[in-house]
Amino acid sequence: YVLKDSSHVYRYVASLVQRLWRNRSQSVLVVDDSPASRGLVASWLVRQGLRVHQAGDGQAALDCLSRDPAIRLVLTDRHMPGMDGFGLVKALRKLRGRDRLAIIGVSASEDQELSARFLKLGANDFLAKPFSYEELCARVHQNLDMLDSLDALRELASRDALTGLYNRRHFFAEGPVRLGTPPPPQEQHVALMLDVDHFKQVNDRRGHAAGDAVLRQMGSLLSQHFPDGLVARLGGEEFAVLLTGPLNDLYRRAELFREHFSQSEQHNPVDGQAFHCTVSVGASPCAGQDLDAWLRAADARLYEAKQGGRDRVVW
Ligand code: GH3
Ligand code: MG
Ligand code: MG
């Protein structure tokens, strides 16, 4: 069998390994006032390799979720003392959307409306008691797979395809979040705007592939130098970094980066020729709460760097 269709076997093993790895890293929460049925469901999920928490009512479930924010899926009973299943779904949805936390409503009631009410309140799915081990596993995995797909899509939508850095969309979504967090004492938020010097010449003289290689090199050096920063390619050969730290430190790091980039050898992937590129950097400490104004200030410094002869950092 292995010899007849090895690629099929490979795919199967790969998906199995992926699922086991995924399960190990994911927590689920089982909420039911009956210790017996809660325990049974929990043991079935443990058998699937998942990390399982248990809670006896809605409030205990909320406490559990705040203790372990890594919980990805909640299975909840309908009838419970105190906060019941419907109350819990409503409360959970205020904390996290359908695309971040999966909720499966569970109940023994014969009421036909029950599943619809669970779904209308924000549950992703519904299981009617009694259910089999197979059905539980199928629903849990389908919901976890959906969350994984959405995570993968979100990641893809936030990245620049050429450099792997964050893209403009993500930068302008996350920038204000960073800006809204006050820096520790003695530290400041600083924006760097970076632009490759005479990049058009690289394209014109050496070809577009050589230009792309420079951009990828820029991406990898930026990630290497600023792992603590919000690093993005804003477009073309223009990059931005938001950093937090003591001003002197950040100044030194920006200078070190410029030097490293200018000294590193670039390679034309077409003819193998080596060449060098430089970068100009404008830096501005943050004043106020407006990301656009902050970036305009850094951009004005970048313009000065270009006017001043390029291959330099201007503050
Ligand atoms: P300066 O030193 O003043 O910044 O000059 P420059 O030549 O770097 O600036 P200019 O804005 O004139 O040129 C930018 C060039 O970047 C033009 C465009 O063709 C090129 N470019 C934009 N995006 C890409 C890309 O994804 N790949 C490649 N290879 N080139 C790109
Ligand atoms: Mg109950
Ligand atoms: Mg430019």
Ligand code: MG
């Ligand atoms: Mg340029």
